[in-house]
Amino acid sequence: MASTSVDLDRDDRERHTSGGGGLGVDAFYPGRYKNDRFCAALELAVVAAHELDAVPDRIPGPRAPAEEPVEFGLGQRIQRDAIVRLRAGATANAGLLALLAEGRFAPPGPFWQDNNTKHTTPETRAPAPDRAEAVRRALAVPDLLCLIAPRGAARTLTVVEIVRAAAERGERVLITAPDSATVDAVVDRLPPGPTVVRADQPGGGPGSLAAAASETQRRILARSQAAAVALEPWLGEPSPAMGWLRRLTTALAEAEQERRRADQAGDERDAIAAAARERLGASLRDHGRVVEVAERAFTLAEDAMRRLGVALSRAENSRFGRWRAGRLRTRLAVAAPAALTARETLARVREEHADHRDRLDKDVEQDAAVRAAADRAAFADVAAHRALESAERSAHRLTRLMSGVAPEPAWTADAAGLTDFAGHCSGLEPVLRGRAGLLREWRQRAARPSRQLHAELLRYADVVATTCLGVGRPEHGDLEFDLVVIVDAGRTGLPVALVPLVRARRAVLAGSVGRMPLFDLGAAPVPDEVTGLLHRSVLERLLEKAPAANRVRLRSGS
Known part of the structure; x- marks a missing residue:
């Protein structure tokens, strides 16, 4: 890159209108915070990189640039x-902050031992x-591991x-690199299993957020399909269930x-x-x-027989009534x-009376008026x-x-x-109709293409892959990860690498060292504190201070 002049005094004048003289780190921020000079140098490095056009401000977005141009200055x-x-x-x-500014690494803990490291994919079978x-240390270090990986x-x-x-x-793991091609090279080799989301994949290709x-x-619509089908009859004005x-x-x-009519017709x-x-x-x-008359005659005859029998019994038992007994x-x-x-006679008369009663019943049944009334009562009952039944x-x-x-009541x-x-259903119908309406509205909203899910997918995905600056896009929300792996960290500056580093509890910097400076400052008047940040990669800066437990070098051909 051709050298260019960096007007850092302009930013200094904007921040401190009362200040004068040359540019220095102390002119930007007072010493109110620990390691404030380091943070101020980072600010100056971002400004200098922007002035030198060393870091592009147009970072990849979730759509193609032709569809959605990224706002200028977003990367800065x-x-x-x-x-x-x-x-x-x-x-x-x-x-x-202490790690980056002072090289203060946390004491190493016991290496993680688990059989999971033995289950390898065909592409990674029998690792060297x-x-x-490197895998064990990456999972064991409490803060950061420098993984030196030369060519091959x-x-x-x-x-x-x-x-x-x-x-x-x-x-939760974040895979990041200074460019999308390097990120894709890692994502394409990941084995199936974890949920992987490519945060800045253009369009709606496989692995993209879309x-x-x-x-x-x-999946949401499929899981709610059965409930939607079950509630569908309760929806509408009028609904089938209401019908x-x-x-x-x-x-x-x-x-x-009809029951009242049948009762009236019966009466x-x-x-x-x-x-x-x-x-x-x-x-x-x-x-x-x-x-x-026959019953009275029979009663009188029976009474006479009973009285004569009693009198005869008394006469026969008396000494003086024998002459009377004969009479x-x-x-x-x-x-x-x-x-x-x-x-x-009584039996015959009663039988004749029963015959008369049967003939009368038949005559009454055959009476036209009675038959008409009986038909009306029968029709009403039917x-x-x-x-x-209906x-x-x-x-x-x-x-x-x-x-x-809904619970099915017994009836x-x-x-x-x-x-x-019917009373139970009348009370339940508004509830089910409202529930069906809410579910339909929710399913309609869930079926619309929307970016509202993007932030949640990034928040709960097992693995997120994006560029270093892409992870800081405002629409992605405030993401946090357990581990960030910065691939090709040997050509990534600290201001750029800081974007994923602040979002992870642990980090792995993978790359090679000994390359050319990140870019040529030329004759630009840049302070010494900033020059180191612009010349050297984040891997080179931390490697020189990293203890042995926080460094691993891969052998060529491993």
Whole structure:
């Protein structure tokens, strides 16, 4: 890059209108915070890189640049936001500021031992010892690991193994690099299993946020499909369920009305039959009087026989009544045939009376007025029964419609049971209709293409892959990760690498060292504190201060 002049005094004048003289780190921020000079140098490095056009401000977005041009200056603002978080201590790793500014690494903990590191994919089968050591240290270091990977050292495969092992033990991992091609090289080799979201993949290709959001929407709609189908009959004005409820209440009202008509027709039939019996029963009444005469004659004959028998018994038991006993026997012999005749006459008269009564019943039944009244009562009773059957069919249909969406109440197939069931459904119908409407509206909103899911997908994905600046996009929200792997950290400056570093509890910097400076400052008047940040990569800066436990070098050909 050709050298250019950097007017840093302009920014100084904007911040401190009362200040003068040369540019220095102390002129930007007073010493109110620990390591403030380092944070101020980072601010100056961002400004200098922007002036030198060393860091592009047009970072990749979730769409193609032709569709959605990124606002100019966004990359610079993302880096400044990361510096603000670093200065305020609002980083996922509380010791990040001391680590970057002073090289103060946390004491190493015991290496993570787990059989998960032995389960390798065909592409990473039988890793070399240095690669296995790199995986163990990446999972064990409490803050940061420098992974030196010269050309031909299987850096990508090692990063894949680190990401897989961390994801398998439940950690959220961020894969990042200065460019999308390097990120894609790692993502393409990840084994199936963890949920991987490519945060800045253009369009809706596989692994992109748009594709992940579409798949999530599809799963949500599929899981709610059964409930939507079950509640669909309760939706509408009027809804099918409401139609069956109206049929039920209408049938019950008809059954009640027909039952009243049947009762009235029955009373009318009884009255007409009584009148016909009165009109046609003259001979029966006359014969009834004959029966009464025969019954009285039979009663008198029986009483005479009983009295004569008692008197005869007394006379035979008396010494002075023997002469009287003969006379009583004579009278008893005469009364016995008369009583027998009275009994036979009564039986015959009663039989004739029963015949007269049967003929009268038939005559009453055959009477035209009585038959018409009986037909009206029968028709009303049949209509009431049919209405009750219709109500029962509607109740069965409503019971099926409530299956899966509400508790099914027990009911009986009589007027009282069906009336109680109709009242229960009437109270439940507004609730189910409202629930069905809410579910339909929610499903319609869930089916629309929307970016509202993007932030949540990034927040809960197992692995997120994006460029260093892409992870800081405002629409991605405030993301945090358990582990960030910065691939090709040997050509990534600290201001750019700071964007993912402030969002992770642990970090792995993978890359090679000894390259040319990141860019040529030329004759630009840049302070010494800033020159080191612009000349050297984040891997080179931290490698010289990293203890042995925080460094791993891969062998070429491993």
